[in-house]
Amino acid sequence: MEHLFNSGGLLGYYIGIYFMTFLFGITIGSFLNVCIYRLPAGESLTKKNSHCMTCGAYIKWYDLIPVFSWLFLRGKCRACGSKISGRYILVESLTGILFAATFVRFDVIVDGLIYPALLCLFIAGLIVIGFEDYDTQEMTLGVLFYLTAVAAVARICSTLFPTTFRGNEVPLIDGIIGMFSVSVPFLIFGFVLTPLIYCFIISEDHKAARKIKRRLKKEKLNEKETERLQKTLDKHLEEIKETGPVYGFGMGDVILMAAGGLMLGWKATVVAAFIAIILGAVYALVLKLKAKHNDEEGVKAFAFGPFLVIGLVLASFFGTQLMDLYIDYLTVPQVPDYYIG
Numbered sequence: 355m356e357h358l359f360n361s362g363g364l365l366g367y368y369i370g371i372y373f374m375t376f377l378f379g380i381t382i383g384s385f386l387n388v389c390i391y392r393l394p395a396g397e398s399l400t401k402k403n404s405h406c407m408t409c410g411a412y413i414k415w416y417d418l419i420p421v422f423s424w425l426f427l428r429g430k431c432r433a434c435g436s437k438i439s440g441r442y443i444l445v446e447s448l449t450g451i452l453f454a455a456t457f458v459r460f461d462v463i464v465d466g467l468i469y470p471a472l473l474c475l476f477i478a479g480l481i482v483i484g485f486e487d488y489d490t491q492e493m494t495l496g497v498l499f500y501l502t503a504v505a506a507v508a509r510i511c512s513t514l515f516p517t518t519f520r521g522n523e524v525p526l527i528d529g530i531i532g533m534f535s536v537s538v539p540f541l542i543f544g545f546v547l548t549p550l551i552y553c554f555i556i557s558e559d560h561k562a563a564r565k566i567k568r569r570l571k572k573e574k575l576n577e578k579e580t581e582r583l584q585k586t587l588d589k590h591l592e593e594i595k596e597t598g599p600v601y602g603f604g605m606g607d608v609i610l611m612a613a614g615g616l617m618l619g620w621k622a623t624v625v626a627a628f629i630a631i632i633l634g635a636v637y638a639l640v641l642k643l644k645a646k647h648n649d650e651e652g653v654k655a656f657a658f659g660p661f662l663v664i665g666l667v668l669a670s671f672f673g674t675q676l677m678d679l680y681i682d683y684l685t686v687p688q689v690p691d692y693y694i695g
């Protein structure tokens with residue numbers, strides 16, 4: 355970002371570039387809206403024209419201009435006057451702002467266009483994944499593959515043409531370590547530790563089911579008693595099946611963090627995971643307090659993906675630098691020779 359302050363006569367060019375990037379970003383954002391709504395439903399991205407969710411009227415091209423149309427129509431359908439979700443303008447302006455921020459963070463005139471452009475492509479995928487997960491608690495596999503592909507292209511380009519990647523100091527090895535640095539702990543935590551803890555400590559149904567199984571095995575019971583126990587056991591097993599086994603990281607989170615690691619390197623990805631866990635914990639606490647206030651029981655599982663996305667976006671701007679500062683802070687300075695003797 356230093357380039358803004360010593361840009362000499364170039365400041366005007368830079369501001370022009372940021373403005374163009376913002377406009378380009380909100381256009382992409384309007385496509386991302388389509389992805390967020392259609393991908394989880396398995397609908398085609400290209401076939402149907404956009405239409406009003408309430409009255410079904412097709413939307414004219416001049417009402418499809420990102421951000422501006424929504425503002426001009428004050429968030430209402432031209433045909434029926436029903437409210438259009440604020441989500442559209444949120445996704446569009448968010449994409450525009452993040453694209454522009456990427457170009458502010460990385461100096462395109464000196465360091466080249468390739469990395470900032472690839473990062474924008476990556477952030478676009480992150481936005482889709484984040485909102486999808488928030489809406490449906492699921493991530494589309496296609497978008498996860500897209501993110502992995504963008505990350506792979508970025509690493510290949512940075513290895514083959516290092517001079518065009520001066521703005522992004524992530525060696526290939528850092529990217530490869532990054533693929534596993536967060537995804538593997540998530541995999542272990544989500545698919546081994548959490549189910550174990552849940553089955554053996556938390557779930558009453560698991561406990562009851564285990565007790566019954568033990569009795570059926572060890573004790574000699576008459577036919578009537580066996581039948582009664584079997585019925586209770588079936589009820590518990592049914593309950594276990596319904597409530598789902600785990601509250602933890604899903605496979606989507608694991609793939610997302612592997613792609614993030616390949617794109618940003620292990621340092622930024624670890625920072626991203628920390629940001630996500632802190633934000634997720636705060637959110638869980640708020641939900642808990644809210645549930646207590648409303649006298650509801652327990653907190654339902656919530657999607658963790660949006661927090662990972664926020665973490666990855668923030669870390670893509672300053673994660674590596676933050677981790678380097680932290681490592682410097684941990685490293686005990688050597689006592690210079692001239693102090694000894």
Ligand SMILES: [Zn+2]
Pocket residue numbers: 406407408409410411431432433434435436
């Ligand atoms: Zn309408």
